[in-house]
Amino acid sequence: MYFGSVRFFKHVIVGVTILLIVIPCVFCAILAVKLNEAEAENKELRTEVADYRVLGHKGEYSAEELFDLYKENLTDKDGFLKLASEYDTSAYNAAAQTEESGEAVPVNAETDSSETTTTSASAAVTTTEGIKAVSIQIDDEEDEEEDPGFETTAAHDPEVVITNVHPAYESLYPDLYAAVPENLVYNADMDYVYLTFDDGPSKYTDSILEYLRIYDLKATFFVVPDGTDECAAKLRKIANAGHTIGIHTATHDYTKIYASVEAYLEDFKIAYDRVYDATGIKCNLFRFPGGSINDFNKEIRSDLIAEMTRRGFVYFDWNVDSSDALGATWTEMYNTVLKQTAAANRAVILMHDYNGGWNTILVLEDIIKALLDDKRGYKLDKLTEYVKPVQF
Numbered sequence: 001m002y003f004g005s006v007r008f009f010k011h012v013i014v015g016v017t018i019l020l021i022v023i024p025c026v027f028c029a030i031l032a033v034k035l036n037e038a039e040a041e042n043k044e045l046r047t048e049v050a051d052y053r054v055l056g057h058k059g060e061y062s063a064e065e066l067f068d069l070y071k072e073n074l075t076d077k078d079g080f081l082k083l084a085s086e087y088d089t090s091a092y093n094a095a096a097q098t099e100e101s102g103e104a105v106p107v108n109a110e111t112d113s114s115e116t117t118t119t120s121a122s123a124a125v126t127t128t129e130g131i132k133a134v135s136i137q138i139d140d141e142e143d144e145e146e147d148p149g150f151e152t153t154a155a156h157d158p159e160v161v162i163t164n165v166h167p168a169y170e171s172l173y174p175d176l177y178a179a180v181p182e183n184l185v186y187n188a189d190m191d192y193v194y195l196t197f198d199d200g201p202s203k204y205t206d207s208i209l210e211y212l213r214i215y216d217l218k219a220t221f222f223v224v225p226d227g228t229d230e231c232a233a234k235l236r237k238i239a240n241a242g243h244t245i246g247i248h249t250a251t252h253d254y255t256k257i258y259a260s261v262e263a264y265l266e267d268f269k270i271a272y273d274r275v276y277d278a279t280g281i282k283c284n285l286f287r288f289p290g291g292s293i294n295d296f297n298k299e300i301r302s303d304l305i306a307e308m309t310r311r312g313f314v315y316f317d318w319n320v321d322s323s324d325a326l327g328a329t330w331t332e333m334y335n336t337v338l339k340q341t342a343a344a345n346r347a348v349i350l351m352h353d354y355n356g357g358w359n360t361i362l363v364l365e366d367i368i369k370a371l372l373d374d375k376r377g378y379k380l381d382k383l384t385e386y387v388k389p390v391q392f
């Protein structure tokens with residue numbers, strides 16, 4: 001008889017031993033190896049960054065020569081080659097010249113370089129009467145109470161068509177409202193500097209987080225969540241490190257999201273839900289792809305801003321543009337950021353956290369160091385509802 005026999009108990013003991021000791025040990029060993037590999041990779045990346053930073057500092061190489069050096073020697077060739085394909089000095093120079101001339105400001109520093117544009121800072125205000133809904137109000141007590149837009153004086157006259165002056169999109173996504181703090185008083189200190197990273201998470205998110213950790217800084221990430229588990233894990237990492245997460249977009253497709261206010265809301269809601277599902281955070285802050293004034297949102301701009309503001313969401317543009325996503329070199333990024341920060345009050349610095357963003361990683365630590373060492377005594381912090389919005 002096997003059950004109850006000495007042999008049976010021996011097997012039970014061996015089985016339990018395997019379950020309680022051997023399996024956890026093997027699991028720990030695998031985890032340790034993985035962590036070691038990741039640390040080694042990080043170390044290698046940091047060494048390379050340091051090497052190339054020295055080259056940039058010395059100014060011994062032209063942008064093109066430095067670029068070739070990166071390409072030949074970089075471990076992260078994929079990332080750099082992607083950057084290479086987007087590298088377009090003419091676009092950057094044109095933007096810089098336009099800015100210096102004071103005629104217009106570069107507003108579109110997004111990763112989609114094919115859509116890079118410049119536009120006048122004084123926006124034409126347009127209305128889109130065409131998409132405003134006209135409807136007949138039937139008994140809907142809840143709506144009537146909250147909706148002063150109805151001309152309720154004629155509510156009981158069956159002959160009178162009651163016009164809803166509110167656009168139909170206002171009733172979309174009834175839960176999509178931001179929590180606005182009561183008695184909001186903005187922090188008026190002009191020496192605050194806000195590092196902001198658009199378009200993440202990316203394969204460089206960990207590196208950005210690492211630099212922020214080393215210098216004990218908080219920053220802001222305007223994210224493009226793709227709904228994957230990997231993305232959700234990175235969003236949690238950003239949130240757990242105490243940084244601010246704001247919404248950027250789900251698709252980053254200018255043509256699509258700026259086709260109408262409804263289209264924008266649909267995209268925003270997807271990104272908003274993905275951040276909430278991953279982190280439990282209900283974002284109050286956001287950044288429009290391409291900034292609040294761009295060539296793609298002309299038709300809906302004023303309605304869109306009014307609608308997002310009505311829902312309590314606060315958008316931040318920027319007043320310092322690193323031009324990292326325009327293929328700027330180390331020197332260009334470093335000089336531009338420091339110069340524009342010095343000229344700004346409450347500088348909001350635009351940078352990018354995207355897979356082509358190797359050059360951002362190259363310069364980030366030096367920019368942080370220079371800002372911290374500046375005699376003006378900059379205070380680097382994250383954006384919150386208590387920061388007065390910087391808007392175009």
Ligand SMILES: [Zn+2]
Pocket residue numbers: 110111198199248252289290
């Ligand atoms: Zn973007």
